[in-house]
Amino acid sequence: MEKIIKWKEKYFPYLMCAPAIILFTMFIIVPLITGFAISFFSWDGYSTMTFNGGENYLFVLQDEVYRQAIGNTFVYAIAVTVLKNIIALGLAFILVKKFPLRNFFRSGIYMPVMMSYIVIGILWTWIFNPTFGLLNAFLRLIGLESLIRGWLSDPTFAMASVIVVDVWKWIGYHMVLYIAGLQGISRDYYEAAEIDGANAWQRFKNITIPLLNPTIVVNVLMAITGGLVSNYDIVHIMTDGGPFHATEVSATYIMRTAFNYGNMGKANAMTMITFVIAFIFGFIQLRVMTRQEREEN
Amino acid sequence: MKKIITLALSSLLFLTLLTGCGQKNETPEDDGNTLHFFSYVLTDEQTAAYEEIFADFEEETGIHVEASYQGTWSEAPELLNSMKLSGTPVDIFIQGVGLIQSPLGPGAMIKDLTNIVDEEVLNRYEDGVLDSCYMGDHLWCLPMADGGAWTIMYNKTMFEELGLEVPTTFDELTEAAATINEELGITPMMINGKDTWAWPGLYMSTYAEATDGQSVENVEAFLNGDKTFDGEAEIQAFEWIADLFDAGIMKADSLDTDTTGLVASFVQERVAMIFTLDSTLSDIRNASPDFEYGVLPYPIMDGASDYYYGYGIGDGSLCIPAFIDDANLEKAALFIEFATRPENAEKVLNAGGATKFKIMKEVDNSDDAFVQEMNEVVTPHAVTYLDWIWPAQINDAFCQAIPALASGTITSEEAVTMVQNAYDTIVRENDYIYAWWDNFTEEEAQMVYPAE
Known part of the structure; x- marks a missing residue:
């Protein structure tokens, strides 16, 4: 009996973890390894695979569009991260206070989070439409005709337009996290600081930011990883990488290379390179943002 | 106890997830007398027509047809490949010429029908209809759906009110556009340029004009590596598209407009002419049944002698997969013969309304006035869709280059x-060869080309 209990104690945690580990292995590790292997082959997804060494990686590095897509991906990720967090934090400061209709505004701002990218993409494509779009109609109404343009067809503005939509969709989510973080900060700190004569900026800089840091780390990490790897849907629906690759991100170009161009090997090589870049970027970012906590520990 | 329950529940959850990865080893009721039919999701009317044909086929031959409809037209090759890899039987499938040219043909996914289909079956089709179905002198499919064409539709009422004659040359079109712009302040002509696939449609017309109707031959020579794509005609064709924008006939709003926006703009009279696929017709009719419109000839550009429109018959064609079980090949051929009999083909071809183009000798197309006009204006000036010939990468280059040219971002050169x-x-990275039918490995060739 004692043996059984010991066996249980020893192996039960492993058994509990096993389903998650097996699923993670099957759906993350195995595809990653398979993808890495395919990246060394010339393959259209249909006919016989031919080993071509590291040629696919060479093709990727020579590919101007891929380089542009990687650049766009970073612009996109950094822009949405900065905007989402600044706007969401600002809204959280306003909506953490008690005032009439507070919950109405909170719910309204959170609403887009629950909508799918398909719905949002189509909705905003119509808002940006040059003939029927609300945006240009509004600009015309207030006499700002000079600002009217093809928001999704002008290479200069297309990326900014897509970024605005992504930010609009997610600020509610980040705002809720920031509200929770702000509510977790004890009023005592602010009262003590006020007695010591600290002004609003000093209270924000020396109390709010340090105590909100874990929430900021989570928010920034989620926004940046989302911006780096979960940008396919919105870009695909709104511009599909156009015009003239102005909004091409690595995910749309990888999908196009794999399924439109039938070049699985090169698409997998792109995926590996994107994965390594995102991994290094995420790792550095995490290290930098948690430096203080690590030093304290 | 709690631990055991937790473990049991998590194991159950895990196994539930894994069931999605399983596959059936046997098809139920597969008694060796069943044909497996696969298609992308068709319209309700087309599905009903096929189901009727399956029932009649079973009655005549005793062969049961098991049908499966999944995904969209463009997803069908991947789904077919999944079926091949998972061992799911497919004996007949529906696909279009464009996706046979790439990726199904080069991927050795499709059977050569040349020696499978009898002359009698081929004779059921109108002359020239099967041209697109032949690649490298091999027959790969048989059309079972309406054809399609690019057209310029115009608002007849608006033209009449403005006293405009039907323009036939670029100069006449420019004059008409100027009148429309001055009188009504609207965009004269629009294309659904947000759908980037639409842009090559313009090039099909201008390139055919620049090559005196030899666009297909020139593209084939280019894809074969016999010529480069930087000659006078190639540049001229791009120039002529840029001219449409420079002359104010088309404007930047085309770049942001999708098919729905195009139809809405047209029926709400915010645009006088649209360059579109004829399939838009049903959307226009649904949106505004009383709207009066006609078909314009593509403007003959300065220096060209005739006009052309991109056109094709061969979408929704019957094909046999290369991985068919050999035991079912004869039954599949029997089905093709049965389905293409005029009385049966008519059910599919006219599902949801008579066809616009005449596909089969004994199946009439629509006598609708607009369709008749389209057949008069477009059909004699038709050139095969070039995006059915060139691969996706080349098409994508056009899809990017033309809007960039239209917005002044790049030059024709x-x-x-x-x-x-x-x-x-694609030559460097994919070892691209246009004549894919001559480029199979021995094993692939055995699958693609049936034994004599």
């Missing part, structure tokens, strides 16, 4: 360089 670069890239 840069546009042809983009196309040439796309070709050079």
Whole structure:
């Protein structure tokens, strides 16, 4: 009996973890390894695979569009991260206070989070439409005709337009996290600081930011990883990488290379390179943002 | 106890997830007398027509047809490949010429029908209809759906009110556009340029004009590596598209407009003419049944002698997969013969309304006035869709180059360089060969070409 209990104690945690580990292995590790292997082959997804060494990686590095897509991906990720967090934090400061209709505004701002990218993409494509779009109609109404343009067809503005939509969709989510973080900060700190004569900026800089840091780390990490790897849907629906690759991100170009161009090997090589870049970027970012906590520990 | 329950529940959850990865080893009721039919999701009317044919086929031959409809037209090759890899039987499938040219043909996914289909079956089709179905003198499919064409539709009422004659040349079109702009302040002509696939449609017309109708031959020579894509005609064809924008006939709003926006703009009279696929017709009719419109000839550009429109018959064609079980090949051929009999083909071809183009000798197309007009204006000036010939990478180069040219981001010379670069890239990276039918491995050739 004692043996059984010991066996249980020893192996039960492993058994509990096993389903998650097996699923993670099957759906993350195995595809990653398979993808890495395919990246060394010339393959259209249909006919016989031919080993071509590291040629696919060479093709990727020579590919101007891929380089542009990687650049766009970073612009996109950094822009949405900065905007989402600044706007969401600002809204959280306003909506953490008690005032009439507070919950109405909170719910309204959170609403887009629950909508799918398909719905949002189509909705905003119509808002940006040059003939029927609300945006240009509004600009015309207030006499700002000079600002009217093809928001999704002008290479200069297309990326900014897509970024605005992504930010609009997610600020509610980040705002809720920031509200929770702000509510977790004890009023005592602010009262003590006020007695010591600290002004609003000093209270924000020396109390709010340090105590909100874990929430900021989570928010920034989620926004940046989302911006780096979960940008396919919105870009695909709104511009599909156009015009003239102005909004091409690595995910749309990888999908196009794999399924439109039938070049699985090169698409997998792109995926590996994107994965390594995102991994290094995420790792550095995490290290930098948690430096203080690590030093304290 | 709690631990055991937790473990049991998590194991159950895990196994539930894994069931999705399983596959059936046997098809139920597969008694060796069943044909497996696969298609992308068709319209309700087309599905009902096929189901009727399956029932009649079973009654005549005793062969049961098991049908499966999944995904969209463009997803069908991947789904077919999944079926091949998972061992799911498929004996007949529906696909279009464009996706046979790439990726199904080069991927050795489709059977050569040349020696499978009898002459009698071929004779059921109108002359020239099967041209697109032949690649490298091999027959790969048999059309079972309406054809399609690019057209310029115009608002007849608006033209009459403005006293405009039907323009036939570029200069006349420019004059008409200027009148429309001055009198009504609206965009004269629009294309659904947000759907980037629409842009090559313009090039099909201008390139055919620049080559005196030899666009297909020139593209084939280019894809074969016999010529480069930087000649006078190639540049001229791009120039003529740029001219549409420079002359104010088309404007930047085309770049942001999708098919729905195009139809809405047209029926709400915010645009006088639209360059579109004829399939838009049903959307226009649904949106505004009383709207009066006609078909314009594509403007003959300065220096050209005739006009052309991109056109094709061969979408929704019957095909046999290369991985068919050999035991079912004869039954599949029997089904093709049965389905293409005029009385049966008519059910599918006219599902949801008579066809616009005449596909089969004994199946009439629509006598609708607009359709008749379209057949008069478009059909005698038709050139095969070039995006059914060139691969996706080249098409994508056009899809990027033309809007960039229209918005003044690049020049015509840069546009042809983009196309040439796309070709050079696929040759270097994909070992691209246009004549894929001559490029199979021995094993693939055995699957694709049936034994004599």
